Amino acid sequence: MSGAPERAQAEWLRRVEAEYRSSAIAQHLTLWLTQAGASPDLLHAGLRIAADELDHAELSMAVYRAAGGTSTPQLARESLEHPRRTRDPLEWDIVRVGVDVFCLGETVAVPLFRYLREGCEQPEARAALQRILRDEVRHRDFGWTLLDAMLDGPLGAELRALVGRELPGCFARVRASYAPGFAAALTEVSDDDRRWGLMPPARYAEVVTRTLARDWVPRFRARGIDARAAWEGAATP
DSSP states (O other): OOOOOHHHHHHHHHHHHHHHHHHHHHHHHHHHHHHTTOOHHHHHHHHHHHHHHHHHHHHHHHHHHHTTOOOOOOOOGGGSOOOOOTTSOHHHHHHHHIIIIIIIIIHHHHHHHHHHHHTOOSHHHHHHHHHHHHHHHHHHHHHHHHHHHHHTSTTHHHHHHHHHHHHHHHHHHHHHHHOGGGTSOOOOOOHHHHHTTOOOHHHHHHHHHHHIIIIIHHHHHTTTOOHHHHHHTOOOO
C-alpha cells in the first residue's frame, strides 16, 4: 500500500536508522562486558538484543516501503558507538551506557511503543510495533539487571556515586530526544499519521513524565540513587 503521509514515511525511515544505532551500541556494550568478564547470561542477553534491533530495523524498513518510501537510511557512523573514556575504568563506561541506553532509553520505550501501537491501524506498522514492544520489555529488564550486577560487584560504591553524578546529564538527553513537548507547543498529528504509528511530540513529554514517577524514581531509589533530584537538576543540552 502506498500513499501514506510524508510524515509517516520520514518517521519510519528515522526508526530504521535508530534501530541500526541501537544494534551497534548493544554490540559495543556486549564487547565491553566480555572484556570485563561479565556473566555469560549478560553476554548472551546483550547479543540477543543486538539481533533484536536488526530485526526491528528490517521490520521498520518494510513499513517504510509499504508507506511508499524509496530512500535508504543515512547512518552517521560517529553515532553508532559510545566511545570509551580511556582514563576511566571500563566498568564506569559499562554503567554509563547501561543506564543511559537501557535503564532510561529502553525503560521509557516500553510505554512509548505501547501508545504508538494503540493508535496504529496500518497492518505492517502495527505488526512491527507489536514485535518491538514485546522486545523492549526484555531490553528494559536487561538494563536493570546489568545495573544490579555492577552495583553488587567490588566497585559498587563508586559506580553508585558515578550514576548519581551522571544521571542529570542522562535525563537532559532524554528530555531533548524523547520529549520535545517540554520546549515546544503542542503539535497534533493527523488521523492518517496515527494510523501509521505516529503521535504528537507533546504526548512524548507526557509519557516521559509518567515514566519518571512510575519507573525511574522508584527503581533508582531501590538502588540508593535519587532520580527525582537528578531530574530536577537536569539541563537540556
